[in-house]
Each structure stands twice: as structure tokens, then as C-alpha cells.
Amino acid sequence: QVQLVESGGGLVQAGGSLRLSCAASGRTFSWYAMAWFRQATGKERELVAAISSGGSTNYADSVKGRSTISRDYAKNTVYLQMNSLKPEDTAVYYCAAGNLGLRVGIRRDEYNYWGQGTQVTVSS
Numbered sequence: 001q002v003q004l005v006e007s008g009g010g011l012v013q014a015g016g017s018l019r020l021s022c023a024a025s026g027r028t029f030s031w032y033a034m035a036w037f038r039q040a041t042g043k044e045r046e047l048v049a050a051i052s053s054g055g056s057t058n059y060a061d062s063v064k065g066r067s068t069i070s071r072d073y074a075k076n077t078v079y080l081q082m083n084s085l086k087p088e089d090t091a092v093y094y095c096a097a098g099n100l101g102l103r104v105g106i107r108r109d110e111y112n113y114w115g116q117g118t119q120v121t122v123s124s
Helices: none
Strands: 002-007 010-013 018-026 033-039 046-051 057-059 067-072 077-082 091-098 118-123
Touching: 002 091, 018 033, 018 091, 018 118, 033 067, 033 077, 046 067, 046 077, 057 067
Parallel strands: 010 118
Antiparallel strands: 002 018, 018 077, 033 046, 033 091, 046 057, 067 077, 091 118
16 A cells, blocks of 8 residues: 655746655555646646656656656655646646556556645646
């Protein structure tokens, strides 16, 4: 079992930055691919960024160049640094973990464990 707890969300003006954190506990963090998904009101949950157990990354086109996913194996934590935020980035952001070997998973169904979510609101 893996428990995930997100933090770092909040209200920010357009053009600003936020860093989301996801602290993992339970089974060996380093074995798991980790990802950030988001869900805006009335929309499907979508991938923002993912990182494999080995550190390979994948980003949604909508955030590419503005966001960086990283992981700290010593702290069992994954981060999402988001810059140049836009109102359309407003959503609940979820951390997810999946046992994918060395792959970077990009689909929701590849991830077994989810956090409770953290709200990000970008004002114009």
C-alpha cells in the first residue's frame, strides 16, 4: 500500500508560480512511477506530468516548457514546479503512483494509488 499526501496548492495570479509536493509513504517509493494529474470542473482528469522510477519524464503539451516534475528519493517526495501559470491551469491536482517498472505511465488506469488532491486556482 502507498499513501500519498499533496500540498502546495493555492490561489495565484496569472504569470505566477507554484510548487506542488507529494509525500509518499508505505512501500518502496523508488520502485514507483509517479505522476500529477488534474481535473477542472466539468472536465475529465488529465495527465499533467509523469516521472518513471528511473527519472524519465513526460509532459502534457499544455504545460510543456512551463512545468517540471522531479522526485527526491531520500525524502520520498515528488514535486511539480509550475511557472507562467494561466487561468486554464485552474484545477484540482492529484498525485498518483503506479508500479510500472521503468516505464513512464501516461494513462490514469496505469496508476493504482492516488492522493486526495490539492486545489490550484489561477486568477486573471
